[in-house]
Amino acid sequence: MGVDSIRRIDRADRDAARRYRVAMLALTLALAVLAPQQPTTAPHPDADNFREWLTFVQPSTDEEAYRTIGWRNALWPAVQEAQQLGRPILLWTMNGHPLGCT
Amino acid sequence: MVWSDARVQQLSREFVTVADEAYMLYPEDEWNLKRVADAPQHRFFKAYGERMPEGDWHHPGTKQGLYMIGPDGEYLEGRFAASGLPDDITARLERALERWQTLRKEKGYANKAVPRVVSSAPPEVADRPFVLRVHSRDLPRHEGQQCRFDPARDQQAGWMDFTRWAWNENWLALDDGRALVPDADGPQQQPVDPRLVRRIAQQVLIDNVRGQAGTWPETAVKHATLTMERGPVTKGRATIVYRGEVELDDGQRSIRAELYGEGLYEPKVRDLERFELVALGTRTGAHTFNQRNDDRGPAPIGFAIVRWRPEPLPKEPGANVERRQR
Structure with a gap:
């Protein structure tokens, strides 16, 4: 193989390598834009922000609307009450008590 | 979504409303099932469930859901894993109350006013x-x-x-x-x-x-x-x-x-x-x-x-x- 051929091959290799690096850089930037954002660090609670975070974590009135229904917390006493009143029962049941951790 | 709906809230006042834990009412494992076998709440719930239309009672399996029940366990409406859509629940409550009107006359239930209560804790x-x-x-x-x-x-x-x-x-x-x-x-x-x-x-x-x-x-x-x-x-x-x-x-x-x-x-x-x-x-x-x-x-x-x-x-x-x- 002549020297000129070797030089052409070397240049071709360098060009290929450069194109590869550019492509990888573009891919990396694209992934950085499209990838899910990393979670922020948890805030430090203190006297200034504590009440704001308390309100944030606690459910709002809308989120607690289920409590406006007025739920007894055990079926059998409710059945006895219904029998005494002669009224039907609406039972809401979940794994984990609905008024607790579900 | 369901419980904040005004119509659902209104209809629920016609019932004695109660929340309870599904797994304790009707456990899915043998050991717990034996433990509650004679508990009145389990027997009541089980008897009601066996009266439900096919597809609305999930057995074996989870019993989580919403159920409308007569005072003696009569079926009115209900479904396991009931939807979270207010329209669906409203329709079930309305059907339950229609059936209730017939049932209460047949059986002479007193149909007294249900006292308002406040939600408690477990x-x-x-x-x-x-x-x-x-x-x-x-x-x-x-x-x-x-x-x-x-x-x-x-x-x-x-x-x-x-x-x-x-x-x-x-x-x-x-x-x-x-x-x-x-x-x-x-x-x-x-x-x-x-x-x-x-x-x-x-x-x-x-x-x-x-x-x-x-x-x-x-x-x-x-x-x-x-x-x-x-x-x-x-x-x-x-x-x-x-x-x-x-x-x-x-x-x-x-x-x-x-x-x-x-x-x-x-x-x-x-x-x-x-x-x-x-x-x-x-x-x-x-x-x-x-x-x-x-x-x-x-x-x-x-x-x-x-x-x-x-x-x-x-x-x-x-x-x-x-x-x-x-």
Whole structure:
């Protein structure tokens, strides 16, 4: 193989390598834009922000609307009450008590 | 979504409304099933379920759902894993009440007015003297993230979209709140009994935001401290400031959090009138039913822990109002 051929091959290799690096850089930037954002660090609670975070974590009135229904917390006493009143029962049941951790 | 609907709320007042735990009413495993076999609530619920139309009663399997039941267990309406759509639940309630009108005449039920009640707490804590109510919620992972239900966006959301606004709660009952009050004769800043701090960490600092997770084993509590600092007394009440840290790690999941809180104490009656604490930190991992397998973190999480008292009874002139709990 002549020297000129070797030089052409070397240049071709360098060009290929450069194109590869550019492509990888573009891919990396694209992934950085499209990838899910990393979670922020948890805030430090203190006297200034504590009440704001308390309100944030606690459910709002809308989120607690289920409590406006007025739920007894055990079926059998409710059945006895219904029998005494002669009224039907609406039972809401979940794994984990609905008024607790579900 | 369902319970905030005005029509659902209106119709529910025609019923004796009750919430109870499905797995305790009708367990899915043999051991627990034998244990409750003779319990009246299980027998009542089972008998009702066996009267339901095929497809509405899920057996074997989960019995979670909404059920409308006559006083003697008669079928009116209901479905396991009932939908979260107000229109569907409204339709079921209306059908139930139509059937009720026929049933009550047939059987001569008195159909007396149902007293208004206030929602309570789960029965294992409801009557205890000092109860902590704990809420959990994901904290924002990026600027502007709300982590709350948005009616404009979420009213017709799909089932799994709940992770956008998920929150959950937990409860812990203490014999009294004095362990959270500094000794008047002690230094201004004192440690809260480490056994209580560990108990709080183990039992309620649990990532249950998206669903149930187990309590922490003792060995998972790597660090749990809380101090309480007396503040000035104003109008007979003393303020208390709480600061602390926890680190929990059982190999499958972890939580590291800082705690800050404030309390209000009335020395005369020795009552911790108000107790409010937040724990803000980072969680990793997944556990049992908390639906974190595709979201193992690390990610920020928050807890709010407050003293709970039964809600006041609604003030309605002439209302027959009671608090109903076991």
